[in-house]
Amino acid sequence: MEKQKYLVEMKNIVKNFPGVQALRGVNLNVGYGEVHSLVGENGAGKSTLMNCLVGMLPPTAGQIYFDGKEISNYNTSDALKMGISMIHQELSPVMYRSIMENIWLGREPKNKFGLIDHKKMYDMTKEVLETINLDVDPKKLMKELTIAKIQMIEIAKAISYNAKLIIMDEPTSALTKKEVVQLFDIMKKLKEKGKSLIYISHKLDEIFEISDKITVFRDGTWIGTEDKVKFDVQSLIKMMVGRDITEMFPKVDCIIGETKLEVTGLADTGRFKDVSFTVKKGEILGIAGLVGAGRTEVIETLFGIRRKTAGKVFIDEKEVAIKTPMDAIENKMALLTEDRRLSGIFPVLSVFQNTIVANLRSYVKNNGLLDNKRAFSDVESYVKAIKIKTPSIEQRISNLSGGNQQKVLVARWLLTKPEILILDEPTRGIDVGAKAEIHKLITALAGEGKSIIMVSSELPEVMGMSDRIMIMHEGKVTGIIENRKDLSQEEIMNYATGNTSADQLEM
C-alpha cells in the first residue's frame, strides 16, 4: 500500500433503509490535521454517513479505511478505541454526575483494591481539560454547565480517548457568538496537534471560517470535495441545491378564496418572535428554513401544543384562543407532526385505532357507545381512497412502511374534516413513490378549498408545492415570497441562512 495521505477514506459507501436508499455510493477522504466540513440539505446523507463511520450503522456496501487499515464490523466502542469520536447534536451527558465521572464513565481509574481512584480521576481530568484551556472544577455537576461547556467537556472526553478524528454534528446550533469563537479556538488547537475534524453545519459563514476542505452531498450522493478557497457562498449553495425538479410536483393552481387564518405578532420568547402571516382558502403556504429556525415551534404554538407569549390568531376574521390541541381541533385545524414515531403513530395499535383517534367524538351514539361499524367503514373507505397498503385495518400500524404510516396519519386528520391543515415535514423519511402520492393528496385538498400550511426542509418540495413561501431564520421571519415563481432555490437559501443583503436579492 502506498503511504496514505488520508486518515479516513470511505469508498463507495451505500446505505439502504427499508424503502429508501440513504447513501448511494459515497466517497469521503479526510486528511491528517484537517478540518473537513460536510454540507448539504437536510436528508442529504451527512448524518447517515457519519453514523456509518462511527460504527452506529453498518453500511450496506463499501469500504472504510482508517489510518491506512480497512475497518469493518465494528461498533461505536470499537470506533472510540481506534480513535474515532463523535460529538452528537443532541448531547446526552449524565446530568447529575460530575464532569470527571462523565469523562471517565465506564473506564474509571482503579486503585489496588479495585475501587475507583477518585484522586487519580481528578488529576487526569484536570490534565485533559488543560489541553483545551478549560478551567472548570472536575467535580462540578454536568447539570450546572451551559450547553457550550458541556460540549467542550465532550471534546475533552474525545481527547481522553486519544481520538485521532473528532466528528462534530451541528455543534454551534445552541451556542452564542462568543461561545462559537471559543469552540473554534479549541478546534484550531486540536488541528495544530494533528487531529482531524469533521464538521457538519448548516451555517455557511462558520463553514467558511473554520474549514480546510468542504464536501457537498445531495440526495445521498457525493457531489464534490474541494479546498475551501475554491468556493464562495453562492457557488456552494448552488452545489448544495443544484437541481431543477419543480416539474415533479403536481401542484396545480387552485381557486384561492378569502383569508382563512391570520396570525399576527405570534411569539414564544426565546424561540421565535413577531411571526405574522395569513393563509387563504385553497392556498398552500410553505414555510422554509433550516432545522432550528423555529418553524416547528411556530406551528406547534399555533396548534396549542406550546403556549404563546404574545400574538393573536384569527380564523374567519374572528379571534380564537387556542390553548390545547383540543381547542385547535375544535377550530377545524389538523396537525401532521414532524416526527411520526414520537408524536404521530401509536405503534402497537391497529390502523383502525390509529385512524379514528382524533375523531372519536363524532362516532358516539345517543346511548354513549361508539358506532364502531360506521367508524370501521369510514376508515376502510379512506384506506381505499388514499391507497394505504395494508392487509387489513386491524393490522398493527408499525408493520406498515413509513409512507403508508404517514398516509394513515393523513387519513386520521381528514376524518376530522379539517379546514386548516398544518403539515410539518409531510414527506420526511418516506420513499419517492409515496412522496408523490402525498403531494398529490395535498394539492387535491387545496383544490377542495382547504387552507394548508406546509413546513418543509426540502427546498424543491416547498417551491414546487407552495403558492406562497415564508422563510424563517433563527426564530424570525426573514421573508415572505408572494409568488413562488419569483425566487430561485439559491435565493431562498440565502434567506434561510440569514445571508440576505440587498444586492444579493433582487426581488
Place this chain on the structure above:
Amino acid sequence: MSENLKNLVSEVENASELKSNNHTDNKMLLYLKKYGIIFALILLIVGISIAEPKFLNPINIFNVLTQSSIYGIMALGMTLVIIAKGIDLSVGSILAFSGIVAASLGQVATASTKFFPNLAEMPVIVPILAALTIGALIGAINGGLIAYTGIPAFIATLGMMTMARGATLMYTSGKPITQLTPDFMFLGSKIGIIPVPVIIYALMAGITWVLLNHTSFGKNIYAIGGNIKAAEISGVNVKKNLLLLYAFCGLTAAVAAIVFAGRVGSVHPGAAVSYELTAIAASVIGGTSFDGGIGTVGGAVIGALVLGVLRNGLTLLGVQAYWQQILEGMIIIVAVIIDMRKNAKKK
C-alpha cells in the same frame, strides 16, 4: 450440463417446499402464540383433572370461579390502568377501606359489636352505594394526582395504598366488623348452584368489555398507553381520561370489597393486603403489556382463571402452599417472557 440444471431445479423446488412447510409451521406457531394463554389454561385444567378428577366437579368449578372473582374483578380495572401505561398499587387498601365502611353500614340490628350502636338495619343498597362512592372517589384522587401533578402512577398509588390502609385502621380502631345482614351475605352466597360473586364478576367483565371496546373512553385509554404525546396532539383529553380511569379502577376495588364482605361475612382492617399484586399478576398473565397500549378484558379474565385454577388444583393435589407460591411466581414470569417475545416479533 442439463444434469446440473435438473439438480438445480430440484434443489430450488426442495427449497420452496421447505419454505412452505416453514410457512405452515409459522402459522401454527402464530396461532399458538396468539391464544397461548388459553391453551395454557386448558392444559392446566386437563393436567389437574387427570391427576385429580374431583377438580371437574361442578361445585369445585364454581369454587374456583368464586375464589377468582375477587381479584378477578380488581384485575379488570387494573388491566385498563396498565393498558394506559399506569399502575394502581392502592386497590387492596381501597378494598379494605370501602369494605369496612360498607360493613359498618350493613350490620344486623342486634350485632354484639355494633359499629353504629343506634343505627337501624339498613337496606343493602346503602352499604353498596357507600362502598362504590368511596372506591370511585379514592380512585379519582389517584387519577387527579397523576394527571394534574404529573407524579408517576407508582408513587401516587403507593402513597394512597398507605393512606387508605391507615384510614381503614383508624375507622375501626383496628377492630374487625362482623355480623352482616342476610341481604348483604346474599351477595356472597349462591342462587341454585351459581354463586352470586360469579354473577357479579361476569357482569363487571361485561361492563368493562363494553367500556374498553365500545366507548371513546376505551379507545382513549389505548391511545394514552400507546403514545401519550400523539394522544394529546390528536385531541384526546388525557387528564380527564386518566382521572376517570383511576376512578373506575377504584370502583372495581369497591365492587370486589362488596363481594369480599358478602362472602366472608365480616371485614377486617387488615383485609386484602397485597391483593393489588394478585390483580397485577392476573392482568399480565392475561397478556396486558407494561409498555402500554396492549391488553384485553378477555385476557384479564383468563389470567385470573389461570391463577384460580392453579391455586385450587394444587391444593386439591395436596401440594404444599409454599410450592404453590413458587409456581405462581414462575408462571407470572414465564407468561410475560412469552408475551414480550410475541410483541417483539410484531415490531
